[in-house]
């Protein structure tokens with residue numbers, strides 16, 4: 690009788706340990722040592738952002754990403770905006786809501802539905818490294 694009880698307790702705690710150690714759905718970590726900025730760079734490459742945006746200060750179809758983060762941006766409507774997370778996110782999801790002065794509107798495609806908010810955050814982390 691006593692023995693049966695011990696076995697039962699052991700089996701139950703084993704079950705708990707297995708469940709706690711992620712028998713199902715371990716939170717998916719980015720593989721290896723890849724940082725968000727690394728992932729952002731790969732995304733920017735894969736999504737074609739870097740075909741229109743340089744990272745070395747030269748203007749391509751769109752403005753360069755060099756030194757963009759945290760700086761003031763002149764907009765086509767004469768206003769200015771600060772290139773922070775919210776501004777960059779808006780620029781990616783609704784490129785025509787704030788158009789950069791000297792650059793064409795209706796050129797950059799919206800990435801709404803293509804890039805998740807984590808993707809956008811990773812790209813922002815990458816842009817932050819471009820000083």
Ligand code: HEC
Nearest residue numbers: 736737738741750751752762780784787788789792796797
């Ligand atoms: C076909 C060319 C093209 C592609 C591809 C493109 N962009 Fe753009 N982007 C532009 C142009 C042109 C502008 C400037 C006009 C405007 O503000 O919409 C711009 C503006 C921006 C801005 C605002 C820049 C500033 O200096 O204020 C950000 C941020 C941006 N793009 C991010 C991205 C990201 C991220 C991607 C890829 C997921 C991307 N773009 C893909 C053409 C492009």
